[in-house]
Amino acid sequence: MAMEDATESCGSWAAADSSPVHTRQKLMQQQQQRHKLDVYNEVLRRLREAGLPEVQSPSFEDGLWNHFNRLPARYALDVNVERAEDVLTHKKLLELAEEPANRPVFAVRLVQIIGEGQSTSNYFKHSVHPPPAFGSSPNLGALVLEASKQDVEDGDSDANSAHLPRPMHEITFSTNDKPKLLSLLTSLLGELGLNIQEAHAFSTNDGYSLDVFVVEGWPYEETEQLRDLLQKEIHKMGSPLREGNSLPEHVQIPTDGIDVWEIDFQLLKFGNKVASGSYGDLYRGTYHSQDVAIKVLRPERVNIDMQREFAQEVFIMRKVRHKNVVQFIGACTRPPKLCIVTEFMSGGSVYDYLHKQKGIFKLPALLRVAIDISKGMNYLHQNNIIHRDLKAANLLMDENEVVKVADFGVARVKVESGVMTAETGTYRWMAPEVIEHKPYDHKADVFSFGIVLWELLTAKLPYEYLTPLQAAVGVVQKGLRPTIPKNAHPKLAALLEGCWKQEPTDRPDFSEILETLQHIAKEVGEESDDRRKEKSSSGFFSVLRRNH
Template identity: 85%
Template sequence: MFNLCHYLFTMSIDWNLMVFLIVLCGLIRYVLIQHAFSVHFKCVAFLLQAWSNHHSSSPTSDHEKSKIKYDPDHVAIPNDVTDVWEIDPKHLKFENKVASGSYGDLYKGTYYGQEVAIKILKPERVNSDLQKEFAQEVYIMRKVRHKNVVQFIGACTKLPSLCIVTEFMSGGSVYDYLHKQRGVFKLPTLLKAAIDVSKGMNYLHQNNIIHRDLKAANLLMDENEVVKVADFGVARVKAQTGVMTAETGTYRWMAPEVIEHKPYDHKADVFSFGIVLWELLTGKLPYEYLTPLQAAVGVVQKELRPTIPKNTQPKLAELLEKTWKQDPALRPDFSEIIEILQQIAKEVGDDGECRKEKSSGGFLSVLRRK
C-alpha cells in the first residue's frame, strides 16, 4: 500500500497512543493514532494513507485552510492540531441501533474492521444550537486521551450527516445497568468503578475541562468492567477566570450553583459525582419521588440531599457528604477523592462487604441541613 521510498515510520507505543514518525518529501511529520490498544494493525495503513492524502496531495496555504474550516457545508471545528479525525461516512458500517433519543441515534458499527459506536444526529433536528453542541463535543473529545475517558475515533462534519465515532463500550451505561437491568454493585466493584470515574474526571479537570453533565447515563463500561466518562456535548473548557455561568446538565445531578445560574467552576462536577456515587451505592434514582424541577428547588432552597443508607461504610458516607456540600469551596478535588476511595478500597479488600440485596430503607430523599 505504501511506497517505502517515500515513507519511513517508527512507533512509540503508550497504553493508548501510537505515534508515527513519517519522512515525507524531506519533511518530518508526526501522526497520532488514537486508542492504539484496540485498533487492528491492518487499520494503521489505512489511517496513514488518509493522512498522506490529506497532507501531500495538494498542500494548502494558511489562507486556504481557513477557508476550508468555514465551509458552509460543514460544521466548523477549531483546527488547532495536526490530528486526522474527519471520517468519510462510506467507511462506516452500521450494524444495530443501540439507543435512540430526541436529537440522535446511537449505533454499533465498524470502521475499517474496528468495533465502534456511531452517534448520528437526526438531520431534521439539526439547528444552530445543536451544531454548536456537536462542534464543542468534537473539539473537546479529540483533545482528551485517558483510559477512563471514552476514546474518540473521529467525526463526520459534513451537513446534514453529522456523527461522532468513538470506541464501542460493550458493557453499556451505568444507568442502564442499575435502573434497567436492576444490577447491583458489590462494595469492592463499586469502589473500583468510582475510582475509574474519579481518574477520568481528574484528568479532565487537570486539562481545564468541566464536564457539566456528569451522571450515570454518561458513564460507560467496557467488556472488562472499566468505567469511562462519556458525552461531552455540554462540556466546556474552563474560562480564564476559572468560573462559568449558565444552567446546563440534568437537574437530579446538578450542583446548586448551576441550578441558580451562579458562577461555577470544576467543583460543580464534584457535586454531580457525589450524586452518582450515591446512585452506585443504592441502585436508586436520585430523588425518585420528586420531579426533576422539585428536586432542583429542594437542592437550592432546602439543601436537599439523598439519604445515605445507615449501613454505608463510614468513610464512604463521609466522602458523600463532602462532595455535595452547598459551598463549592468545601468540596474536595478529584485528586483527593481518588486518594480517599483508594484508601477505602484497601481497607475493604477484594472480599469486602457484599451487598447481596439493595438496602430496603433510607432511599427516599429527605431534607438535610449542613
C-alpha cells in the first residue's frame, strides 16, 4: 500500500540521516520560507491594486497567508505572481471543496502559452487570454511552437501565427485528497479526448488537493460546453470522485481457511517512527520479540478506496514466500487500527541510499542488487502477481545487503485475459501504456525495472528537472527516456533500452533479464579476477627485477 511522502519514498526502512544533509535541508527550508513570504506579499499587493472587494475584509490577509501555508513550498515557487487573481481562484476552490456536497470543485478557462523564443512583450501585445497559473516547463513551450508551425504548414493560419501564443484549456480541480486521485482525474480527461500538456498537483496539509491541467483537444470557442461535459462525466463516475459510502467495521480479506495472520494490536510494541506519509506512518517495533516494521493507516484518512487497497495488499502478501520479497507477518484488520506487519529491513530503502545518503553502487554491487530485484519480480510474475509500483523506494535492504521487493498496495493478481487497465503506480517509473489507461500486463513492471536499473547506474532521480506529471506527458507524447551514461557497460545499456521499449511485447521477461544480468556479472567477475592476477604477476616480476 503506497504511503508517499514529499520524496516519493515509502517502505519499511531504518532511519538514517547525516548532519550535513540535515543542515542543507534546513537552509533550503529557510530559503523556501523567505520566497513564500515574498510571493505572498507580491500577490497581496497586486490584489489590493486590483481593488477586489474580498481584499477589504479584515481577515483577508491572514486567510491568504494560510492558503500559502497549507500548500507545499513548491506552490509559491511555481505560481505565476503576475496572475494574482489565479491565487485567489485556487483559494476559493479549496474553500468550496471543504463542503462534501460540492466535491469535486473545478474551474475551466482558456489560456495562452508563450512558445519557445516568444517574448513576453509580444505575448501581452497579441494575447487575448491569460497565461497558465503556473510556469510552463520548457517541453510545453517547445510543443506549442511546434504545433503553431504545423498549423502554418497545414494552411490553418497565416504566416504570422507561429509567433502568436496558442490557446489551450486550463482545468483546475479541488477535492479531498485520496489514493489514486490523479489517476481518476487523468482518466476523466482522457475519456473526453483531452491531451494533457502540462500538469501541477498539490496536496494540502489538511487533506485536500489542488490539481491543475493544461490540455488540448477541445475547440477553443467551446469552453462552456467543456465545462458542462466535465460536470456530466463527474456525475457518471459517481463515488470514486465524489464522496464514498460508510466504512465497514471490519476489512474483509479473502481466506483459504489455513493461513492465520490476524494480529492482536495489543501484542504489538511500537518503537520509533521511521517514516511518515500522507495516509499513514511506519514504525519500528516488536511482535513476540521479533523485530518488525508496522505500517499504520491514519484513521482520519481511511475511506473505501484505502480499505480496498489495504485488503489487496494483505491478500497478496500473505501468499508470497521468497528471499527477495519482504516477509509478511500479519495484519490488524479492525478499523480504526488498520496495520500491516512485516519483517524489519534495517538496511533501509534503495531510494534513501541513493538520494538521501548519496550512496553509489559500483558495478559488481549494482549487478547484485539488480539480480536480487529480478529474482523477486520473476517469482511474483510466475505467481501471476503484477506489482504495478516498482521503484527504488519499494526496494528494501536487510542487514546483509540482500534487496527485497516491498509494498504491494497497488499490486494485482493477473486476470485471466492477461491484461489489465486503470492507471496506478508512480509517474516517474510508470510504463506508457499504464499512463495512457491502455490495457497492460506484467511487462509494465519490466518498464519500471528499466527505470530502476538506470537509477542504480546513475544515482539520479529519473527526470529530476520535471515534475512527475510532466515526466509522464513526456514519456507518452515524446518518447522521453532517461539518458544512458556513455560509460555504461554495453550489455547493461542494451538491457535498459530493451526494458523501456514503447511496445510491451518487445520488452524481455524477468527470466530473460535475470539470465542477462547473471551473464554480465560473470563477465565482470572474470575481468576483475584477470586484473587481480595481472597486478599480482606484475608485482612478482618487479620483485625479480629488483633482486637482479
